[in-house]
Amino acid sequence: MNKTPSGQITIRGISGSPGICIGKAYLVDREGVNIIKRYPVSEDLVPKEIDRFKNAVIKAKNAHAKIIESLDQDLSENLNILETHMVLFKDKMLYGKTIETISQDKVNAEWALRKVSRTVRGMFEQVDDPYLRARVNDITQVSDKIMSFLVGAQDIQIRDINKRVIIVAHDLSPADTSQIQLERIKGFVTDRGGKDSHTSIVAKSLKIPSVLGLGSATNNVNNDDILIVDGSSGIIIINPEEDTLFRYEEKLARFQAYRADIERENHLPAITRDGVYLNLLANIELVEEVVSAKDNRAAGIGLFRTEFLYLDLNRFPTEDELLQKYKELVELMSPDPVTIRTLDINGDKFNPYIDPVEEANPALGLRAVRFCLENEGIFITQLKAILRAAAFGDIKLLIPMISCVEEIIQVRAVINKAIIELENEDKIFNKDIPLGIMIEVPSAVIMAEELADHVDFFSIGTNDLIQYSMAIDRRNRRVAHLYQSLSPAVLKLIRMTSEAAQKNGIDLFMCGEMAGDPINIPILLGLGLTNLSMNPASIPVIKKMIRSMDVVQARKDSEKLMNFKTTREISDFILEEYKTILPYREPEE
Numbered sequence: 198m199n200k201t202p203s204g205q206i207t208i209r210g211i212s213g214s215p216g217i218c219i220g221k222a223y224l225v226d227r228e229g230v231n232i233i234k235r236y237p238v239s240e241d242l243v244p245k246e247i248d249r250f251k252n253a254v255i256k257a258k259n260a261h262a263k264i265i266e267s268l269d270q271d272l273s274e275n276l277n278i279l280e281t282h283m284v285l286f287k288d289k290m291l292y293g294k295t296i297e298t299i300s301q302d303k304v305n306a307e308w309a310l311r312k313v314s315r316t317v318r319g320m321f322e323q324v325d326d327p328y329l330r331a332r333v334n335d336i337t338q339v340s341d342k343i344m345s346f347l348v349g350a351q352d353i354q355i356r357d358i359n360k361r362v363i364i365v366a367h368d369l370s371p372a373d374t375s376q377i378q379l380e381r382i383k384g385f386v387t388d389r390g391g392k393d394s395h396t397s398i399v400a401k402s403l404k405i406p407s408v409l410g411l412g413s414a415t416n417n418v419n420n421d422d423i424l425i426v427d428g429s430s431g432i433i434i435i436n437p438e439e440d441t442l443f444r445y446e447e448k449l450a451r452f453q454a455y456r457a458d459i460e461r462e463n464h465l466p467a468i469t470r471d472g473v474y475l476n477l478l479a480n481i482e483l484v485e486e487v488v489s490a491k492d493n494r495a496a497g498i499g500l501f502r503t504e505f506l507y508l509d510l511n512r513f514p515t516e517d518e519l520l521q522k523y524k525e526l527v528e529l530m531s532p533d534p535v536t537i538r539t540l541d542i543n544g545d546k547f548n549p550y551i552d553p554v555e556e557a558n559p560a561l562g563l564r565a566v567r568f569c570l571e572n573e574g575i576f577i578t579q580l581k582a583i584l585r586a587a588a589f590g591d592i593k594l595l596i597p598m599i600s601c602v603e604e605i606i607q608v609r610a611v612i613n614k615a616i617i618e619l620e621n622e623d624k625i626f627n628k629d630i631p632l633g634i635m636i637e638v639p640s641a642v643i644m645a646e647e648l649a650d651h652v653d654f655f656s657i658g659t660n661d662l663i664q665y666s667m668a669i670d671r672r673n674r675r676v677a678h679l680y681q682s683l684s685p686a687v688l689k690l691i692r693m694t695s696e697a698a699q700k701n702g703i704d705l706f707m708c709g710e711m712a713g714d715p716i717n718i719p720i721l722l723g724l725g726l727t728n729l730s731m732n733p734a735s736i737p738v739i740k741k742m743i744r745s746m747d748v749v750q751a752r753k754d755s756e757k758l759m760n761f762k763t764t765r766e767i768s769d770f771i772l773e774e775y776k777t778i779l780p781y782r783e784p785e786e
């Protein structure tokens with residue numbers, strides 16, 4: 198952190214998504230609830246304050262009861278959690294203690310509730326019993342619910358922010374981020390989050406500048422402070438001096454001109470100078486993003502992350518609800534192909550409604566296909582919806598986090614069960630859809646040849662492949678400097694996967710963020726990748742680059758690059774050899 202005598206503060210974080218914005222700060226805390234202020238309540242107003250609290254509890258309980266009513270019958274597991282919450286609303290420790298604190302400390306209800314819920318959480322966290330420890334989550338959720346009614350829930354959801362502001366938050370979940378209203382929010386910054394975290398992926402797709410991993414942003418920023426967010430360099434400037442503002446206005450204009458230039462040429466095909474055609478596809482999280490995929494002229498959807506619907510609903514969607522979304526997506530994209538990836542829950546997309554067990558190492562836990570195989574009913578519901586949607590367009594089915602051959606055999610068996618159910622129910626569906634797996638765990642690379650016997654395509658997920666092969670938590674900013682796509686180890690894993698796919702005659706895709714970063718393109722082309730799926734916003738930039746490249750040359754270069762021992766040597770070589778075609782970058786300040 199750097200502070201000038203005039204009060205201008207510069208903080209360096211991690212680039213979330215490129216671009217520059219200048220505007221007023223709007224603070225929200227982690228849960229999307231306005232930061233809680235403490236204020237005194239005079240003796241005579243204490244009963245009124247207690248009533249205000251009781252009213253909020255009643256409203257929160259009623260809203261909760263409605264959610265329970267709307268739940269599908271076969272979700273009894275979920276029902277249990279929700280019913281536990283119902284009891285917690287009136288729990289002595291939370292309810293009784295908050296009322297006591299309001300009258301004893303003579304403070305506002307929000308403050309009292311926050312204080313009590315923290316104390317209760319602290320107590321639970323210290324007990325040995327894992328069941329009781331897991332209840333911490335329930336208490337947080339119940340108290341958040343009450344809190345949102347206390348402060349006026351309707352006004353504080355991220356999707357309801359209606360000023361042209363920059364959001365400053367301790368953390369935003371991918372679900373929070375996906376609620377950002379583009380026309381209103383200029384950009385956002387968070388204390389937490391790392392490169393290629395799901396939050397940053399959603400941010401890139403929204404095309405608004407963001408800086409993550411700032412460590413202490415929310416402590417240094419006040420509501421309405423003027424902020425500059427430089428998402429390209431990963432810095433924020435709080436209360437900039439006039440000179441700084443002026444300089445950034447100019448940078449902003451240059452950035453906009455650069456983007457306009459790239460977009461102007463985007464109608465041209467993604468073909469190299471020596472005539473190799475590349476499939477540039479889009480990664481999306483929401484059906485609404487089809488607009489962005491189409492605007493950026495994606496050749497199809499290479500990765501549809503399906504978990505956000507589950508996270509947004511806070512309950513399991515029904516087969517028909519899923520079908521409706523998937524059908525809408527394929528019909529909008531038709532005749533172009535859509536790859537639907539099955540639920541990749543847990544990891545950094547944890548949601549206690551879906552799985553109440555908080556794990557010590559979520560990235561190594563019951564994530565993605567592991568969760569689906571344990572919860573077969575949920576898996577079958579999704580598979581049936583995908584197979585039914587496949588009757589309306591070109592769909593590929595993609596399974597995340599496969600780490601051994603047994604898992605894909607099990608998956609095939611579950612798909613067969615889904616098919617039998619659909620047949621028995623006389624539903625229209627298409628079972629002849631290509632089945633692929635994400636290659637994102639090192640063991641899957643090692644077993645790539647054996648896995649290739651069971652599937653029609655591979656899709657390399659570099660976000661996780663880097664995380665798991667280099668042992669770097671993709672959300673942890675303290676190790677973000679080690680998270681390098683051009684690490685020789687990562688490149689060797691990609692080469693092994695590409696060779697296995699070629700040898701077995703199956704298609705190869707890449708859908709990790711690596712595919713959308715220009716510096717990686719020469720080596721990816723050289724290693725034989727021609728199907729690249731990325732954030733829609735990256736497509737025009739990558740296309741422009743590809744149109745000035747030569748695959749034969751890229752192959753020669755990649756042979757040289759594969760002999761280098763360090764990331765630095767590899768990136769220096771590419772930066773030098775490809776400097777005329779790599780996109781323009783502002784020099785660092």
Ligand code: PEP
Pocket residue numbers: 500502541637657658659660661662708709710
């Ligand atoms: C990946 O791991 O590279 C990937 C594309 O999947 P996700 O980012 O959703 O984990």
Ligand code: MG
Pocket residue numbers: 597637658660661
């Ligand atoms: Mg992944």
